[in-house]
Amino acid sequence: MDIEPQYGTLAEAEKLIKETHEHGLKFIVDIVPNHSSDQHLWFQAALKAAPGSKERDRYMFRDGKGPNGDLPPNNWEAVFGGCAWQRVIEADGKPGQWYLHLFAVEQPDFNWEHPEVRAHFEEVLKFWLDRGVDGFRIDVAHGMVKYPGLPDVPEKDKSAEMLAPHERPFWDQDGVHEIYRSWRKILDSYSGDRMAVAEAWVSPAERIARYVRADELQNSFNFEMLTTLWKPEEIKKKIDNSIASLIEVGAPPSWVFNNHDVVRSIDRLDLGLTNHGDTTFSRQGDPKKLNIARGTLRAKSATLMALALPGGTYLYQGEELGLPEVRDIPEDRLTDPRWKMSGYTDRGRDGCRVPLPWISEPTGGFGFSTNDLLELDQAWLPQSPWMGNFSADSQDGVAGSTLTMYQEALAIRKTEEGLGDGPMTWIQAGDDVVAFSRPGNFACYINFGSPIEVPAGAKVLISSGPLDGNSIPTDTAVWLRLP
Numbered sequence: 001m002d003i004e005p006q007y008g009t010l011a012e013a014e015k016l017i018k019e020t021h022e023h024g025l026k027f028i029v030d031i032v033p034n035h036s037s038d039q040h041l042w043f044q045a046a047l048k049a050a051p052g053s054k055e056r057d058r059y060m061f062r063d064g065k066g067p068n069g070d071l072p073p074n075n076w077e078a079v080f081g082g083c084a085w086q087r088v089i090e091a092d093g094k095p096g097q098w099y100l101h102l103f104a105v106e107q108p109d110f111n112w113e114h115p116e117v118r119a120h121f122e123e124v125l126k127f128w129l130d131r132g133v134d135g136f137r138i139d140v141a142h143g144m145v146k147y148p149g150l151p152d153v154p155e156k157d158k159s160a161e162m163l164a165p166h167e168r169p170f171w172d173q174d175g176v177h178e179i180y181r182s183w184r185k186i187l188d189s190y191s192g193d194r195m196a197v198a199e200a201w202v203s204p205a206e207r208i209a210r211y212v213r214a215d216e217l218q219n220s221f222n223f224e225m226l227t228t229l230w231k232p233e234e235i236k237k238k239i240d241n242s243i244a245s246l247i248e249v250g251a252p253p254s255w256v257f258n259n260h261d262v263v264r265s266i267d268r269l270d271l272g273l274t275n276h277g278d279t280t281f282s283r284q285g286d287p288k289k290l291n292i293a294r295g296t297l298r299a300k301s302a303t304l305m306a307l308a309l310p311g312g313t314y315l316y317q318g319e320e321l322g323l324p325e326v327r328d329i330p331e332d333r334l335t336d337p338r339w340k341m342s343g344y345t346d347r348g349r350d351g352c353r354v355p356l357p358w359i360s361e362p363t364g365g366f367g368f369s370t371n372d373l374l375e376l377d378q379a380w381l382p383q384s385p386w387m388g389n390f391s392a393d394s395q396d397g398v399a400g401s402t403l404t405m406y407q408e409a410l411a412i413r414k415t416e417e418g419l420g421d422g423p424m425t426w427i428q429a430g431d432d433v434v435a436f437s438r439p440g441n442f443a444c445y446i447n448f449g450s451p452i453e454v455p456a457g458a459k460v461l462i463s464s465g466p467l468d469g470n471s472i473p474t475d476t477a478v479w480l481r482l483p
Contacts, residue, residue, distance in 0.1 A: 001127050017132050026134040028197075033121050034143035035107040043108055047088060051097050058117055060100035060109045062150070072098055075152045076170060079103050081341035084170075100150075102143065102170055104337045112144045118179065122186060129190050141198035141211065141220070145175035172202045180216040187218075195219060197254075205238075205245040212251035221314060222254045225306075226262050230269045230298055230475075232434045232448045235305075236426075243310060243424075252421050253311030257302050258319045264352050265302060267325040270295030287327050294475060296322050300405055300464035301446050301477035305434065307413050308444035308479060310424050315406075318356055321390045322402030325351040326381075333382050354381045357391040366391055400466070408462055412479065418442045437482065446477040457483035 003010050020027045036043055042058050049055035051063070062073040064087065072085035079102055086105050090096035100109045110117045125136065147169030157168060180198075187194045198211045198220040211220045224238045246253050257265045263273055263285075270292075271285035299319065306313040329350055331339075336348025358367030365374045365383055376383040388394075395403035413419050418439030427435035432449025443458070451471045454460060460467065461479040472478055 001124070014131055021132070027132070028135050028137055029128045029133050030137045030139060031121070031124060032139040033110065033112075034140040035101065035103060035109045038106045038108055046099075048091070050091070054116075056097070058111055058114050060111050060146070060150075061097045062100070064098050069095070069097075073100075074150050075155075076100075076102070076150075078341070080337040081346075100146075103140075109146075110144070112146075112175070112179065118182075122182065125183060125186050129186070129194065134193065135187070135195035135197070135218075138196055138198050138217070140201075141180075141217075142172045142176065142200040142202050143170065144179065145173040146170050147173060172200070172207060177210060177213075177216060180211065184216055197221060205241045208242075209245040209249045209251065212246065213249045219252065219254055219312065221256050221259070223256055223259075225255060225257050225302070226259075226268075229272055230448070232432060232446075235434055239309065246311075253309065255306035255309055255311065255313045257299070257306060258316035258352070259314070260316065260353055261349055262352065264323060264325045265299040265319065266292065266295035266322065269298040269302065290324075292324055295324065296402065297465050297475045300402060301475055303406065304409060304462070304464050304477040304479060305444060305446050307409050308419060308436070308438065308442070310422055310438075311420070316352075318352070320403050320406040321356065321392060321395065323356075323387070323390050326354045326384055326387070327351055328384050329354070329382060333377075335381065350381055354383055354387070355379045357383065357387040358393065360388040360391040360394045362388060367393075405462070405464065409479075412461055416440060416442055441482040443480045443482050444477065445472060445480065447472045447474060449474065454478065455480065455482065 003013060017027045038044075042055070046053075046055040046059055046061065051061065062085075063069050064073060064085075065071040072083050072087075074085075076084040078084040084100055084102055085098040086101055086108075087095050087098045101107050102109055112118065128136070151169055153169060180196075183196065187196060195218040198217050200208060200211050200220050201223060202208055202211075203224070205222070205224060208220050208222060211217050222242050224242055225235075228234050228238050242253050262268065267273070267285065267287075267290060270290055273285050299322070303313075303315075303319070327347075329347070331344070331347075334347055334350050336350050338346050338348035339350075342348075355365060355368040360366070362376050362383075362385070364370060364372045365376055365379045366388055368374070368379060368383070376385065392403060395401035398404055416438075419442065422439060424436045424438055427437055427443060427445075429435040429445065430449070430452065432447065433452060434446040434448070435443065437443045442461075443455075445452075445454075451468060451473050454467070454470050454472060459481040461481060463472075463479075464477040465473065465475075467473070467476070467478070
C-alpha cells in the first residue's frame with residue numbers, strides 16, 4: 001500500500017502523524033469501503049477478466065436483462081442521478097456485463113460478500129494503525145452490503161438518495177454490523193484510545209444507534225439536525241430522540257450542523273432548507289431572500305447549542321469563519337458529478353467545498369497556497385473575491401467575530417466539567433425557547449422568539465450575538481452560570 005503521488009509520500013504522512021501528536025491532536029484517516037476508483041488495480045483487472053472470474057467477483061458485476069442483456073440488472077438509481085449500472089465492453093469488443101455504482105460511474109461498488117474484499121480492508125486498517133493513526137472516518141458506512149438478489153424496488157424508492165425515510169436494499173443492511181464487529185476487534189487490539197466514526201445516513205435515530213453498540217463503532221455522525229427547521233419544537237424533538245436511542249446502547253450522542261455534503265448552515269437555517277434533497281445534492285432556496293446577518297446569528301447559536309449538549313460535536317472547516325455558501329462558482333468550474341448527471345440543472349455540493357481564506361489579501365489564494373502567484377480562480381475550486389472578508393487573520397482575536405466566538409466557546413467547554421458526556425435537564429422557559437441545564441449550574445438558552453430576560457442572578461459566560469442589556473434577542477444563544 002502507498003499514497004497516490006499527487007497527494008505526497010508515505011514518509012510525509014508519517015511525519016504529519018508525528019507532528020500532529022506533538023501538538024496534542026488526534027489523527028483520523030478517511031476510508032471509503034463502499035467503492036473504489038475505476039482506476040484501482042483490482043477494477044482494471046476486473047475489466048480485463050472474464051465474467052464469473054475472481055477479479056470480477058470482487059465487484060458487483062451482473063448480466064443484464066433482456067434477450068441480449070441490453071437492460072440493466074435492476075432499476076436502482078445512483079445517488080448522483082441516472083442508472084446505478086454501467087455496461088462494459090468485453091475482450092471481444094462486444095457489450096457485456098454491467099457493474100454497480102451507487103455513486104459516480106467512476107466509483108464501482110465492492111462486493112462485500114467476497115472474502116478478499118473483507119481481508120483487504122482489515123489490512124488497510126492495520127496499515128494505518130501501525131503508523132500511529134488514532135482512528136477512522138468511515139465513508140458511506142451504511143452502504144457496502146446489499147440485499148441478496150439485488151431486487152428491483154418500487155418506482156418511488158429506486159433513487160439512492162441517502163437519509164431516506166424508508167428501507168432500501170442498498171443501504172443500512174444488517175450485514176454491515178458483522179463487518180464493524182470485526183473492525184472493532186482490530187481497533188481494540190491496539191494500545192491507546194483508538195476509534196472509528198460512521199458516516200451513516202440513516203434515519204430514524206434508532207437506526208443510528210445500531211452502529212455504535214458496545215461491540216461495534218465508537219461513534220456515528222448524527223445528521224438529524226441537517227434536516228431540521230429553525231424551530232424550537234422540532235429541535236427539542238430531535239435532541240430527545242437522539243439521546244434516548246443512544247442511551248439504550250450506552251453510546252455518546254454527536255451533533256452535526258455542517259459537512260462537505262450540505263449547504264452551509266448560514267444559508268440553510270435562514271432559507272429554511274429542510275429535506276435531504278435541499279440540504280445535500282441540490283441547491284434549492286432563493287439566494288435573493290438570504291439574510292446573511294440573520295443566518296450567521298442562527299448558525300452561531302446552533303453551534304453554542306451543539307457544544308453545550310451531551311456528547312461530542314463535529315465542526316466542518318469554514319463554519320468557524322462564518323462562511324456562507326459560495327453560490328457564484330462559474331458553471332464551467334463546477335466539479336460535483338451531480339452537475340453533469342442532473343443535465344446541468346443541479347449545481348451540487350461545490351459551494352461548501354471552496355478552499356478557505358486564511359488571509360484577507362488574495363495572495364496565494366487567500367493564503368491557501370504557498371505559491372504567492374496563485375490566482376483566486378486557480379484553486380481546485382475558484383475562490384470568490386468577497387471571501388477575503390471572512391478570512392482567519394481578519395477575525396483572529398477580534399471581539400464579536402465568528403472565529404473568536406468559536407475559540408472562546410471551545411475554551412469554556414474544556415474547563416466546564418459538566419459539559420461533554422453526561423446528563424442534561426430541560427428548562428421550561430416558554431414555547432419559543434430551547435433551554436437546558438448541565439451539571440455545575442451551567443445552562444444554555446436559545447431564543448427563537450421575542451426578546452427574553454436573562455434569569456435573575458445568572459452570569460453570562462458567552463453569547464452568539466450582542467445582548468440588549470439583560471435581554472436575549474431573537475435567534476440568540478447564551479451560556480449561563482445559574483445562581
